[in-house]
Structure formats: C-alpha cells, structure tokens
Amino acid sequence: MGRSPCCDKLGLKKGPWTQEEDQKLLAYIEEHGYGSWRSLPEKAGLHRCGKSCRLRWTNYLRPDIKRGKFNLQEEQTIIQLHALLGNRWSAIATHLPKRTDNEIKNYWNTHLKKRLVKMGIDPVTHKPKNETPLSSLGLTKNAAILSHMAQWENARLEAEARLARESKILHYQTKPSSHHHHGFTHKTLLTTWTSKTNQGYADRQQQQLESPTSTVSFSEMKEPSSAKIELVGSSTCLNLIKEPENDWFNSTVHEFEATEMAGGVDEGFTGLMLAGDSLGRSFSAEKNETVKERSGGGDCSNYYEDNKNYLDSIFSLVDPSTPMMF
DNA sequence: AAATAGCTCAACCGCGAACGT
DNA sequence: AACGTTCGCGGTTGAGCTATT
Known part of the structure; x- marks a missing residue:
C-alpha cells in the first residue's frame, strides 16, 4: 500500500x-x-x-548480463512470448537468460514493434491490421484457444513467482554477512548461493509446482540471476514441460492441433510471417548471414530448417512433444 | 559544416503487490 | 484489519548519438 x-x-x-x-x-x-x-x-x-x-x-x-545485439533466436522468442503474454516484460525476460526486462522492452519498442507494423501486423494483437473482426461471437476458435494458452501461462508464472519468493528467502539466508565474509567476488557470491539452494530448490520444485507448469526455467528467480542460468543450463531454448496429467492443457493443445491440421489456423499471427518470406529484412535476410554466428550454436541451431509457422512455435513452447529448435 | 530529424537506450516515475508491524 | 515500507514492474522521458538535408 x-x-x-x-x-x-x-x-x-x-x-x-x-x-x-x-x-x-x-x-x-x-x-x-x-x-x-x-x-x-x-x-x-x-x-x-x-x-x-x-x-x-x-x-x-549485474555480472551475468549479456549486452549487445539481440540474435535472431532471441528476437523470435520475444515476439512469440509477446504474442502469448503481452507486455509482461519481466516474464518474457525469464525466458531470455542474460537479458533484462528493460532491455527487452526497449528492443521491442525500438525494433520489433516497428518491424511488425511495417509488415502490416498489429504489434498488440499480432494479427494483420486489415483482418476483419473476429467471428460473430467476438472470438474465433483459435483465438479462444490462444487465450486459454495465455491463461495457462499466467498460472505458470504465478507458480514461478511463488517459487521465486521462496528462493529469495533462501538467498538472504545464504547471503554473505558483512561481518565475516569479506572479499566476495561476484562469482563466489553467486556460486555460493547457487550451490546452497540448488538442491532444495529442485526438491521443492518437484513437490510444490502444482500449477499447470512443470516448467523448470526457474523464472522470476532474479536474485541472483546467474543462478538461474546455472540451473537452466546454457541453452536458451525454452524448456517448458507439459504436465502429462494436465487434461485441460492437453485437450487444449490437441484441440488446437486438430484445428490446425484441418487448415483452420488463423493466419493472422505474427509468426506465420516469421516463417514465410514476407518477414522483411531481418528474419530472412539476416538468416543466412547470422544463423551460424548468432544462433549461439547448441541444440538450437537448426531451427531454420524447420519451416514451421508461428503457432507451431508457440505451442512448442509449451509442448515438448513437438520440440522447438531455435 | 551546420541544422535538423530520427533513433536508441539508460534512467526515471508512478503504481500496485507483497510484506511487516 | 489497518497502515507503513519496500520492492518490482511497465510506461515514459530525454540525453546523446547518427543519419539526412
């Protein structure tokens, strides 16, 4: 208050x-x-x-901040997550290790948003601007499904926030005291925290993450964020894991997949452009020149071989059964 | 070379949530 | 329950830089 x-x-x-x-x-x-x-x-x-x-x-x-130009993989992640989450920069940032929410927000506002506008895509809805209003009920089936997905993601984020709060408590318990810990470097400080909390964190995550997520991105765990990186690993691929027993989630995904297979996918979403040729300079022109040097290698490097559309990507974020390679 | 427009991004502001008393 | 404090988030600003005229 x-x-x-x-x-x-x-x-x-x-x-x-x-x-x-x-x-x-x-x-x-x-x-x-x-x-x-x-x-x-x-x-x-x-x-x-x-x-x-x-x-x-x-x-x-912060010692674990990556500065400089965003790579293609990061750009795509931002756009996809923005389509799902909107302007929830901190939530988006949890999926982009080493990037701050402020940086992502700036990048969106100064680059990505303009790029989408140029492409005729509404950066808020991620749909083409000339698209007719949604169905007579106000929502197409797919839009409704996406809305469900967003709700699901919201629930996941809430669970993560809960974990983050707990982790913070641990952090302060392990934080070096001014009385007897002189000479801590960033590295020792952060490593100490990580090693002390890693196990307990993993345990609790196992026990308590009962929201639709079993996401082990340790998002929202901002203090210190290097710990997040260690726990997540070096890959910047998103590691969202579907709860097998989450019937609602599965049915939603399957429902969507069925719709998509039937050709019912609403092509208004940004990512459709990402996979296509109309993406303008960066997503296509930069593709060849940058895929090797900018992708960061690892498991994500052959993303471009998959000419998948945007909604595929989004669902890949939440459905590991269709691995998404950035 | 100077003026101006446009762009970028670090930093600020205000709000609300969370937490403590 | 009420109130105060702290923190984090998202929106916005503006100084500095670059491109254009």
Missing part, C-alpha cells in the same frame, strides 16, 4: 551513473551482497536513492 517516498530527497543525485559510482556500488555488493536497497546507498557511500541503485545493478552492473 502506498508509495515509497520518492527519490527527490535533497542531495540525491539523478541521471547517468559515473564510473566512480558504479565502482562504489559494485564494491559494496561484492562485499555485502544486495537487498535492502533503501539503506544500501548510504552504506555504499552513494548519493543515490535505493531505487536508482537497484536499477543500475539489475539493468547494467
């Missing part, structure tokens, strides 16, 4: 961070860990508000 007092307190600096400030923040976090952002600036000798420090850390200074 309520809002925290704003950072407009007298004397608190705003705007771009200097190298010196970065060093101070890094040095403090290396030694003491992070959290308690409100009190951190003063302890670290920074004339910033805690919010600003947290942002600088999560979006820039």
Whole structure:
C-alpha cells in the first residue's frame, strides 16, 4: 500500500551513473551482497536513492548480463512470448537468460514493434491490421484457444513467482554477512548461493509446482540471476514441460492441433510471417548471414530448417512433444 | 559544416503487490 | 484489519548519438 517516498530527497543525485559510482556500488555488493536497497546507498557511500541503485545493478552492473545485439533466436522468442503474454516484460525476460526486462522492452519498442507494423501486423494483437473482426461471437476458435494458452501461462508464472519468493528467502539466508565474509567476488557470491539452494530448490520444485507448469526455467528467480542460468543450463531454448496429467492443457493443445491440421489456423499471427518470406529484412535476410554466428550454436541451431509457422512455435513452447529448435 | 530529424537506450516515475508491524 | 515500507514492474522521458538535408 502506498508509495515509497520518492527519490527527490535533497542531495540525491539523478541521471547517468559515473564510473566512480558504479565502482562504489559494485564494491559494496561484492562485499555485502544486495537487498535492502533503501539503506544500501548510504552504506555504499552513494548519493543515490535505493531505487536508482537497484536499477543500475539489475539493468547494467549485474555480472551475468549479456549486452549487445539481440540474435535472431532471441528476437523470435520475444515476439512469440509477446504474442502469448503481452507486455509482461519481466516474464518474457525469464525466458531470455542474460537479458533484462528493460532491455527487452526497449528492443521491442525500438525494433520489433516497428518491424511488425511495417509488415502490416498489429504489434498488440499480432494479427494483420486489415483482418476483419473476429467471428460473430467476438472470438474465433483459435483465438479462444490462444487465450486459454495465455491463461495457462499466467498460472505458470504465478507458480514461478511463488517459487521465486521462496528462493529469495533462501538467498538472504545464504547471503554473505558483512561481518565475516569479506572479499566476495561476484562469482563466489553467486556460486555460493547457487550451490546452497540448488538442491532444495529442485526438491521443492518437484513437490510444490502444482500449477499447470512443470516448467523448470526457474523464472522470476532474479536474485541472483546467474543462478538461474546455472540451473537452466546454457541453452536458451525454452524448456517448458507439459504436465502429462494436465487434461485441460492437453485437450487444449490437441484441440488446437486438430484445428490446425484441418487448415483452420488463423493466419493472422505474427509468426506465420516469421516463417514465410514476407518477414522483411531481418528474419530472412539476416538468416543466412547470422544463423551460424548468432544462433549461439547448441541444440538450437537448426531451427531454420524447420519451416514451421508461428503457432507451431508457440505451442512448442509449451509442448515438448513437438520440440522447438531455435 | 551546420541544422535538423530520427533513433536508441539508460534512467526515471508512478503504481500496485507483497510484506511487516 | 489497518497502515507503513519496500520492492518490482511497465510506461515514459530525454540525453546523446547518427543519419539526412
């Protein structure tokens, strides 16, 4: 409830961070860990508000951030997940290791959205702009199914958030104390956390993830996010796993697949363009030049051989029985 | 070379959820 | 239950950079 007092307190600096400030923040976090952002600036000798420090850390200074151009695989993941989740950048970011929600949001707004608009696709609905309104009932069958899928994903995210909260507790329990843990590097700090929580986390995940997800992406586990990477593995393929016993989910997927087989797929979705030639410069032109150097190799590299459409991709995200290779 | 338009992205703002008392 | 504090999220801004005129 309520809002925290704003950072407009007298004397608190705003705007771009200097190298010196970065060093101070890094040095403090290396030694003491992070959290308690409100009190951190003063302890670290920074004339910033805690919010600003947290942002600088999560979006820039964190050691596990990958910077630079997004590769094709990442672009596709963003578009697909955006179609499913909308502007839930943090949720999308959980599927893109090393990328921050802010970065993804920026990239969407400055690149991907414009690209879709150019292609005549509504970046909000991911459907062609000239498409007639949905069926007389307001929704086509497929759109309704997608809506179900989104609900399913929402449930999954809630479960993940629940896990994240628990993991945070563990994190603070294992966080080095300022009294007796001097000289922690990022690596030791993060590794310590990971090793201490890995087993318990896996156990709880097994026991408690009762939402339709058995997704083991450890999403929302942002603190520290390198732990997520270790747990997920190096692949940036999405590892969503369908609960075999989830009848509703299975029936939904099967229903959709049946519809699709019958040629009933609504071709309005963005990904149809992704697989086709109309994708404009990046998804086709960049494909050849970049697939080797940008795909990151691994299990994802032969994605392009599968000329699958977008909805295939989306369902592959949630149905491992149709492996999606990026 | 200067002016201007367009673009990018780090950082800020405000809101609401979660949590503590 | 009510209230205060903290944190995280998504939307927005604007400084700095690049391209164009």
